Structure formats: structure tokens, C-alpha cells
Amino acid sequence: MLSAILVAIIATMSTWWVSHVITRTWLYPLWAGFLVALAMGQPVEGMKAAAYIQLTYLGWITAGGTMPGNLMVAGVFGTALTLVSGADPSLAPTFAVPFSLLGILSFQAYMTINSIWIHKADKYALEGDLTKLRFMNYVPSGILSFILNGIPAFILVYYGGDVTTRALAAIPTSIITAFSVVGALMPALGIAMLLSYLSKKKIVGFFFAGYFLTVYLHLDTMAITIFAAIIGVLIYFFTTDKKTGVAE
């Protein structure tokens, strides 16, 4: 019972980012799953399950509010189900992946419903009522996350994983694969949103430069970041120049 409540809280907070000072790492299975492991009193087994899940998501990214799978749900639910069902930690990803994909839907719901509170907040802003505005930022979204994530987590842990395991097993592989494709496509949205903030005709070529340098030269992200920074600095100095002559 206690552990079910604790897991429900973890599940709630891992999506309701009350403050990234605390919750930023709760996005990642390694930490959120470890917390679940502690809550369920099986730290080592749970940690390993969490690590197995984590490893399959090292390339995961969220940009522009979108994500290629709900990593928070994957970490928390995947670890919990592994422990509840007593399965070997190395099987954790098998449990986690369907959650991650279904979780896209719940995240979608969360992101859509939250728009309601912001309209309320608009009203308080107009009135200059800062306290109520603050309330709008924190409370309704928390309750929403509890409903969407906390309650299911409670049920999963409290009523045992049998049903869930069977339910998951019932999902045909073709659906899992289909959701994986959706997940694989999802970063395109986040990246395209950043693109649409950034791209002016003049410089959009750099997007393609980054893309094809990565594709053809197999450079990793760090390398591209370094070269991008060098190029940025050089452009800065070489175009400043225009007004002041060539020499510094």
C-alpha cells in the first residue's frame, strides 16, 4: 500500500515537472526507475531493470514539447511492472516499450488539457492577481498528472501486475512496431518546431550543413557542436568587420 502510494507520487511528478531542480532527472528511467525500486523495497533489482530500460533510450530527446515516446511512463511503469511480476531485470525493456508508446497518448492528453488552465491564468494576469496566477501554474496540472499517471501507477502496483502483463502481452507486435514508427517520427516535430523558430532564408543552409556533416562524416553531436561554435564565432568576427575594416 505504502509503496503503491509512493510509486503513484513518483509517476505523478515524473510528468508534472513541479520544478526541474528536482524533477529534471525524473524524466529518465535510470533515476525515476531507481526511485520506484526504492519505494518498492527492491533497490538493486529495480535499479538494474531501470538501467536496462535507460540503455534503450540513450538517444531519446524532447524538443519543442514533443517526444519520441513517453520516457517517464516507460521508466516508472516499466520498472514497477518488472518488480511486481518478478521478471528478470533484463526483460524490463519489453515491459517498458509498450508503456512508452501508449504514454505518448497520455502525454498528448496532458499537454492538451493543460491549455485550459492557461486561459484561466490569463484572466488573473489581467487583474494583476499574481497569487492566483501562481496557483494556476502549479495546482491543476499536478492533479491532472495524478489522474493520468499516478492512479494507473497505483493500480499497477497495488493490484499486482498479472493483468497488466497479460494486457501488454495481448498487444500484437505489429501494433508495437507501428507505435515505434510513430515514436521514431516524433522528434521530427520537435526539431521542425525549433527549425521554424530559427530559420531565416539566409542561414537555413546551416541546418543542412549540420545534417549532412553528420550523415556523411559520421560526426557525433559533440563534434558538430564544436564546429558550429567555431563557425559561429568566425562569422561573428568576420562580419563585424564590415563596418570597421579588416584588421582588429
Added chain:
Amino acid sequence: MLSAILVAIIATMSTWWVSHVITRTWLYPLWAGFLVALAMGQPVEGMKAAAYIQLTYLGWITAGGTMPGNLMVAGVFGTALTLVSGADPSLAPTFAVPFSLLGILSFQAYMTINSIWIHKADKYALEGDLTKLRFMNYVPSGILSFILNGIPAFILVYYGGDVTTRALAAIPTSIITAFSVVGALMPALGIAMLLSYLSKKKIVGFFFAGYFLTVYLHLDTMAITIFAAIIGVLIYFFTTDKKTGVAE
């Protein structure tokens, strides 16, 4: 007889590019050889011979009117001789290569003699006689190609390949190799001609950039084309700027 005539026509047209809407692909053994194969009634065997020849020339290029081997002659004559002599299609390149090299000479003759017609055409241009000018463009070069390519092809097919095979076999390997070197050098002319159209001191560095990016980073032509396009676009926008200030 009929097939000999058809092959003679194919040979004529593959060099006399009456309209690239038709003849552009007749440069390439895969298609020209296939036409020969059809004309000689052995579509599958001939097609395979043509494909074997084609494969040895995937890097072939014609630029500035020069070529590293007469691919048209290689494809048509090589396929025809393979079929006539009844050899295995996989031997087709052995037949085709000497033709390709000797064909440099006949192409050379064609390109030189054609200069005569253009002087005639000058006269008609002066007179504003557009019909005769058009005649000059099409007819004499066709006849010339027929003499240089069509008649030999006819002979090859009609009188059998025995003599030819023996003649080819009589060419010493050292000569074949020597002609291959000539062929390997030939693109230098085409490329240098393009260079001489393009190179202003200011930008000739990009030629070397393309060269050494290919050499050192083993990028293929597509990759270089993409990077070149990106660089071109960036230069366009970053140098426009000069007059209008930094921001778009």
C-alpha cells in the same frame, strides 16, 4: 542482313546525337547494347553482354566534348561481337575495351571533320537562310557518323566476327594498356575545359576544395554536390548582405 543494317543504324545514331530526347541513352552500353541485342534477335544474351560492358564504365564521364573512351562504340560493337562470336556474355568487356579505345580515334575524326559544316552554316546564317542552316546541323554529321560507325558495324555483323576477333586478339596487351592510359587521362581535358570556363582567381580555390574533400574525406559526388550547394547558398546570402546590413 536486316540485323546488320539495324546494328549499323544503331551504331550511327549512338554517336550522331540527332536528338537527346532519343539518343541520350544510346551513349550507354546498357541501352545501346540492348538495342543491338534486339536487332540481332538475342535479347537476353545480348542484354547480359551489354550489362557486363556497362559495369566497367560506371565512372565514365564526358565533359567538354571529350571522353575517356568511346563508350558508344564499346557498347554497340562489343555487344555485337560477343553475339556474333558466340562468346559468353561475361567476356563482352574484353571485346568492348579495345573498341572503346580505338573509338577515341574515330570520335576524334568525327569531332574534327564536323567543323567543316559549321563554316557552311555560318554562310547561311549570314544570309538568314534558316532552313539550310538547319540542314547543316543535321544531315552532314549523320552521313559522317554512318561512314565512321555505321559501315564498320555493318561489316562486323554481316561478315562475321571471326576476322574481328582475330584482329582484336592480335593487338598486343601493351597497346591496350597504353590506350587505357590515354583513356584514363582524357577526362583531364574535359575537366580542364570546364575549369577554364569557370575559373576566376577569386573562386578557383573551390575547385581544390572539391578535389581534396573528395580525396581526403572519401566523399562521393552526391555528398560534394550537396555541400557545394549549401556553400553556394550561404555565400549568396552572406555576401548580399553587404549592402543591406546584417539582418534579413
Added chain:
Amino acid sequence: MLSAILVAIIATMSTWWVSHVITRTWLYPLWAGFLVALAMGQPVEGMKAAAYIQLTYLGWITAGGTMPGNLMVAGVFGTALTLVSGADPSLAPTFAVPFSLLGILSFQAYMTINSIWIHKADKYALEGDLTKLRFMNYVPSGILSFILNGIPAFILVYYGGDVTTRALAAIPTSIITAFSVVGALMPALGIAMLLSYLSKKKIVGFFFAGYFLTVYLHLDTMAITIFAAIIGVLIYFFTTDKKTGVAE
């Protein structure tokens, strides 16, 4: 005796660069060691020893007057000791490396003491006495090099290598390794000195460009030199432009 004197001279000149027309190659074990081999009458054995030493220093560089090991001492003393001790040439590097590292100290002394003569030369310059100035350039440094390098070399060859071999063997490996780390760090000084001549804020990004292109794309020095030259030329022409408009 004669060979000891000759080796002493070689040792002296390999650091006292009387004229690079002669001495530039005396920096390198292959040549300086070969001279030692000749002086000691064992050209082939000595040459092989010299070559083995040379091979371990193909990446050696001196910049800004600093070096990652005293290659001159390594080549001369290492070859001499190999011959004197009758060891197999392939063992030459084992002898040479400690000399190279200890030699950093003697080079350091040489570079520091030489500062004295330049102050004397200042005086002669003030008086316009060009002959004495010339004397200051050549003579005192030669004597100094003789003391620092020539005499030890004489002793090594004349009194036999036994003591030396034992002395070298007595140096603990940990010290050798420690000196190797010093040697490995040393080029940082020379390179940083060049950096401090060259770096203006505007262009220092190119240092990092060279660094990371080498690191990430594994380009060799020649490749970087070529690309640097291309970039230099392009910048030259594209920034000239500013005053004169776009076209040449």
C-alpha cells in the same frame, strides 16, 4: 682518440647551429648518427642504430625554440653508445631515449647562458662595430656547445661506454617515464608561443578548427595544410571584395 674527437665535434655542431646550410639535418638522428657511425668506423651498424633512433622520433618538432626531447643528443650519444657498447642496433632507442630527456636540461642551459652574449652584442651594435657583433653571434655559443655537448661526447667515446651504460641502467623506469611525460608536454610550449604570436580574437577560431578537424576527421598535417591554404586564399579574395564590389 680521433674518432672521439670527431664525435665530440659532431656533438658540438649538432646543437651549435653554425649554419643550417650544413647543420639543419644534424638535428636528426638519421644523419647525425650516421656521421657518428662514419667517425667511429662502423658505418652500417651505426647507420642502423641511427635509423632505429630516428624512427621513434618521426613526430618530433621544435617550435618557438622548445623541443619535446633533445633529439641532437639522442642521435649522437645514442648511436655512439650503441657502437661503443657493441649492443645490437635495435637496442639503440633504449640508449637514446634517456639522453634525449636529460638533454632537455642541457639544451635549457645552452639557451639560457647564450642570453649573455646577446647583451654584449647590443653594445657592439650601439657602436656600429659589425665585426664584433658577428663574433658574438658565432664564437661564444660554439664554445658553450662544446662544453655542454662536445666534452661529454668525447668522454663517452674515449673512456668507453661501460660506465655510461651502467649509469643509464641505474635510472629507474619511473623517472624515464616521468621525463617522457615532460617531453610529451614540451611541444605545448612551442605551439603556445606560436599561438601567442598569431592569435587575434578575430581569427583564433581557426586554431580550434585545425585542432578539431585533425581530431575528428583524422586528417594528417598535409591535408590540414592544404585546406588551410584553400581557406586562406578564399578569405583573401572574398574579403578584398568588400571595397570593390562582388565581381572581379
Added chain:
Amino acid sequence: MADSQIENMNVQPKVKLTKRDLIKHWLLGYSSETCYNFERLQALGTANAMIPIIKKLYKTKAERAKAIQKYMVFFNTEPSYIGTVIHGIAASMEEQAANGVEITDEDINSVRTGLMGPMAGIGDTVSQGIVYPILAGISCSLALAGNIFGPIFFEVGYKVIMLSTGYSMYMLGYKKGKTAVLSFLKAGTLNRITEIFSVVGLMVIGSLAATRIGIVTPIEFSVGEVGINLQKVLDSLLPSMLPLAATLGVWKLISNRMSPTAIIAILFVVGIVASLLGILAPLAQ
């Protein structure tokens, strides 16, 4: 903006933000994504974080209402590592505006909107493309060996880097904003800075696009007895063509002002249908 005004600001600040105010603002910024939503993303969270600043600088309800409202517009950036620089700048601009320097609401929001894109691109790349996989990779190998320091190292390492980076960037923004805000508003300067950061941002998200969109086509067909693997053909033509096509396609939809929710719906339909029809598959890692 006359010189007298500049002096004004330098000589006689009426209200000054304290270090405490700034730290509060910075920390509250970590709640930018609490009421996270597709309509305006971090708008409400960012407004919430401004509360201490606004309370300090403005005393009447009306002033406060006016001040807070400008933060209720669409805003989104990487909020934890790099994007904090924008909040720092905003704080300093508010401070100066409250002290009589002629800075309009539009000025403030154009700085914020100009920088949110580049900082998102760079911040996402640094935090999620570099720091996260390296730390998580190391930590997982510890964890799998049964070592409890695995997750702890991850938690501590990640937070230390995040908070020290986030703090430095916030303070950098505040300082630069304070000294440079006038030149910042000079025609062109802001654009110029935004542009440089955008160049960096674009290159790095280009790299992200190439590595993080994992779709391939599993189509294989045979013509006669020759099997053709379409993905190989595409790769021989232009490697990683599909992720690029997906990105450009979605970008097009965004440019046509389609909402994220609608696009997500499309991605769902396209992804599921294409997968079931055997046209797309996830890239095996």
C-alpha cells in the same frame, strides 16, 4: 532614447533588484514547464517565475498586471541549462524600464522571442545530446554491475552540471543585459547576435535531425529473381533521406500554421498506417 535618459539610469536608480530577487527568479524558472501545454508551452511558467521581479519593481496592481501580461505569450526554450540566459536579460530589462529607461514591452518581447529559438537548439543539444547520454551511459554500466552509485552519480552529476550552467547563464544574461541593453536595442545588434546563435542552433539541430529520427523503409521487392532493398537504394542516392524528408514535411505543416496537436495526430496516422503497410519501420539501434 536620449543621452540624458542613460545618465538617468546610471545616476539615480529608483528600484534595484537584489541578488536574492535574481536567484528567486532563476530558480522559479525551473518551473517553466509545470503547467506545460501545447498552446503556449512555457508561457505560464515563465510568467510565474517573473512574479518576484515584478513585485519588487512595480507596486500597484495595474502596473503589475501590465507587466505580467507580456509574459503570457507563447514562449519556449530549453529551460534548464542555457535558456536561463533569456530570463536574466528579461530581468535586467524590466529593472531598467522600471527605472525610467525607455524600454517598451515590445523591446523586451522581441529580445525574448529572438533568443528563444537559438537557445532551444543549443540547449537541447548540449543537455540532451551530449550531457545526458554520456552521464547515463556511464551510470548504466555502474548500475548494471549492481552498484548503487550508478543512479546516484547520474542524479548528482546531472544536477550539478544543470544548476551551475543554468545559474551562470542566468547571471550572464542579467549582467550583459544591464550593460549592453542599450546597444542591444540599437538597430541590428540584436538581430546580429540572434543570427549568430541561430547559425549554431541550426547546425546542431541539423545533427540531431540526422541522428534522432529513426525511420527507415523495410520495403524489399524483387524484379524477376533480383531482390531490391529500397532503403539501400535510397542510401546509395542520398543517405538518411527519410528523416530529412520527415523533418522538412513537418516543417512545412508548421509553416502553414497547423497546430502541434494536429501534426501529432498526422504523425500517428502516418506512422501507424505506414508501419502496418510495411512502408516504414523503426531503425534498429
Added chain:
Amino acid sequence: MADSQIENMNVQPKVKLTKRDLIKHWLLGYSSETCYNFERLQALGTANAMIPIIKKLYKTKAERAKAIQKYMVFFNTEPSYIGTVIHGIAASMEEQAANGVEITDEDINSVRTGLMGPMAGIGDTVSQGIVYPILAGISCSLALAGNIFGPIFFEVGYKVIMLSTGYSMYMLGYKKGKTAVLSFLKAGTLNRITEIFSVVGLMVIGSLAATRIGIVTPIEFSVGEVGINLQKVLDSLLPSMLPLAATLGVWKLISNRMSPTAIIAILFVVGIVASLLGILAPLAQ
């Protein structure tokens, strides 16, 4: 060129080219290389293609003679994919000239000559460096498996790409020429455009040079008992040095106004002699 003239052009076109004229011109451009020769390459073919345009725009023999003559000068570009853009521009410039806009023959030919180089470089690379090897590679594997679709796929694929690209580029040229021709002639603008395309052209032919000139030296000698492979030595110094040397050497000859025929003769002599002496060999593929 006064503003009145521009209005002139916009308000009162005397003769207008129809779509039909343009398509004729575009298609006839595919005969640019029919009477192919080293003296002026595609001059006659290009002139021939202009016939429908000239007939439409000019009615007297004298006018026609004057118009056609300017196309009889040296001209060479990639004629099937990309170079068609130049013909499109020429058509639109002729049309405007015929309608009274002050465009001289020199104007037209400087546009044509300026663009023929970059379009050759880019066009050859696209058509022969990319499209051809990919299509031919796929088709050959079909053909070798006995599948008759091999050559057919090649024929159809190649032509579809060629004609659609060629058509789009022609029409692009015509449209841009129509709207932009005035700014085109403005000092600098044409040079600028040519320059950018030349940059692209130069890079891609640099790549072609590196991959398509297949010579190496087979020289091996031994000093004492050590065998030295000269090509390896050269490669350790500067990889692919010989193709570059050949290109630069020939370029030098061209710059000295040597004729292609003479250069070909030289290449023959050099190639044969160097091969027989064992100095050069073809690169094994």
C-alpha cells in the same frame, strides 16, 4: 534604359512567344550536339534550336540573319538536364529585345557565356556523376539476372529524370529571364549569380577530377634490396597527385590557347609513351 521602356514592355508587347514556341525551342535544344565539333561545340545546334523563336519574333530576312548569327559563336554546356535554363533565359531576352527593351546582342551573349560554365559543371555532375551511375548500377544487376526490365528501367528512368529536369530548368530560365532580366543586366547582378553557380560548379568538378581521372604510376624500383613503390610514396606525400597534375597541366595548355585537338594529340602521345615506358598505368578499378 529608361522607365518608360520598361512600361513599354509591360504595357504593349508586340510579339509574344507562346508556350508552343517555348516547348519547340526546349525540345530542339536536345539537338545541340548533333553536329558536334571541336571548333565551336554546341554553337550550330544551339542556333538551330533558336529557329522557331527567331521566326516568331523577326519577320525580315535581315533581322533573322542578325538574330541567328549571335548564336553561331562558341557555346558549350550540359545540354539535357541543367543547361536548358540558359536557353530559357535567351528566349525571354530575345522576346523582350524584340518588344523594344534595350537589350543588346552582347547582353544576351554575356549572359549565355557567363552561365554556360557553371551549368556544365553542375549539369555534368548531376547527370553523369550521380543519376547515371545510380540508375545504371541498379539496372545492370537486373539485366545480369536476365531480367529484361533492366535496360527498360534504365531507359525510362533516365529519360523521365532528364526531360522533367530539363523542362523545369528551361521554364525556370524563361520565367526568371522575363521578370528579372532588367535587374539581371544591372551591373554586378549577373556576375554575382554566375559567381555563385561557378562556386558550386568548381567544387563538383573538383570532385569529378579526383574520381574520374584514373592514372597511377606503376614505377617500382629498389635501392639495394629495398623495394620502393613510387605511387605509395606519392600518396604518402599528397594523395591523388597525378590526376591533379594532369588536370592542371592540361588547363595550362588550354590557357595558352592550344586547341582541343592538339591537346588530345598530346594526351595520346604522352599516354602511350608513358605507358610503354612504364611511367603511367590505368588505375585498377
Added chain:
Amino acid sequence: MADSQIENMNVQPKVKLTKRDLIKHWLLGYSSETCYNFERLQALGTANAMIPIIKKLYKTKAERAKAIQKYMVFFNTEPSYIGTVIHGIAASMEEQAANGVEITDEDINSVRTGLMGPMAGIGDTVSQGIVYPILAGISCSLALAGNIFGPIFFEVGYKVIMLSTGYSMYMLGYKKGKTAVLSFLKAGTLNRITEIFSVVGLMVIGSLAATRIGIVTPIEFSVGEVGINLQKVLDSLLPSMLPLAATLGVWKLISNRMSPTAIIAILFVVGIVASLLGILAPLAQ
């Protein structure tokens, strides 16, 4: 500098340097490092090389004293291959100054100091990063096979390249100095040229830094039973981080005007201590 002066120089040279003078100067330049020292490096050697030039151009002791003194200041460049260009320029500037063109001592030394850095970077890279390892590599394989041509090939090859490059660069410098010195002194032009060469110099020494500073950390530790190799962790973060850190660290010290001797002492202490503590190790080749 009035036009009359330029004519002056062109019309009526009082003293002219002969080829012999130039060759002497060039050759003596190879003794730039004879009295090599950390205080002013090649100052004395460079001054010594100027003697024939100065004797020819100036006749009184006072003039000579004045002329030679300006070469006694800190000077350092790559002296054998590329740096000779600076001496060539100096000779031509001296010649013109002696003939009445208004060139000050400061002009001459600012050219010399501006170019010494780039020429050092480029020269070191060419001579020691390219020519030396290639020649030595080939020669060693000969030598190890017992072939006496090994060292001879090295000696002759190296000197031929060195002298021909050094000579050409010297004469290039003299010629360009003669014709271009006026424009050289024009505001900006020298800076511009220096800048371009500095760009090249910086890139190549960047490459040298990456390949020639061979330190790694041998630290390995285990957390629980998992062994962690610190160098691998660093490489996964940023490859070759330590050589870069060392370079930037030393650069910082130099910027703080610490003397080379002191820095060498520090490198000794750091290197030895770090090695004994097991923090740093030499990179295995």
C-alpha cells in the same frame, strides 16, 4: 609619402643591392639560430645576417649602428624554408629607405613582426610536419635494410628542398617588397596579409597541437566492481582533451608574460609530479 618620392625611388636609385648581396644575406640567414637563446631567440643571428646589406647601403658607423640596432629586437620565425621571405622583404625595404623613400624603422619592424608568427606556423608545419617525417620515414627503411643511400638520400633530399624553398621565398620577399612596399605600408594592407597568413598558420598549428602533444591520463579506478578508464571517458566527451588543455594552459601563462624558462620549469615539475602520481602518461605511439 608624396608621389614625387615614388618617382624619386624609381628614377634615381643611389645605392642598389646586387644579386650577390642578396644571396649573402639569404645564406647568412641560415645562421639565425647560432647564438640561440630564450631572451630574443633569432635576434642576434638575424642582425648578423643583415651585415652585408647594411655595409652596402650605409657608409658611416653611425648610420650602420642605427640600421643594425633595429634587428637586435626579439625575432623568431621558421628560418630555413619559409621565414626567409621576411628577410627578403626587409632587404628591399632597407634598400628603398636608403634611397630616400620615407620608410621608418618602425615600418620595417612592424612588417617583420607581423609576418614572423604566420611564417613560423606555416614553416614549421611544412618543414617539420610534412617534409621531415616523409623523407625520414623513407630513408629509415632504406637504412634499416643496410643501404647506405638511406642517410644520404635524407641529407640530400632535405637540403635540396630546404635551400630551393628558402631561396625562392627570399627572392619572392625581395621582389614583392620592392614593387609592393608602398602599398604594403598603406593602412590595412599589411594587416590584411598578415591576417590571411595567420589564418593558415593557426589552422596548421592547431593540427600540430592535436598530433604532437602526446599526453594521456592512465587513471583507472573502479567503483564497486566496475573498472573505469578515465581516458576513455574523456575521449567519449571530447577526444584529445588533455593536449588542448595543456596548450591553452601554457598559452595563458605566456599571455601573463611568464618567461619560457619559467614555463619550462613548470612543465618539468608538472610532468614529473603528474607522472609519478600516475595522473599523466606519455601516449604510446
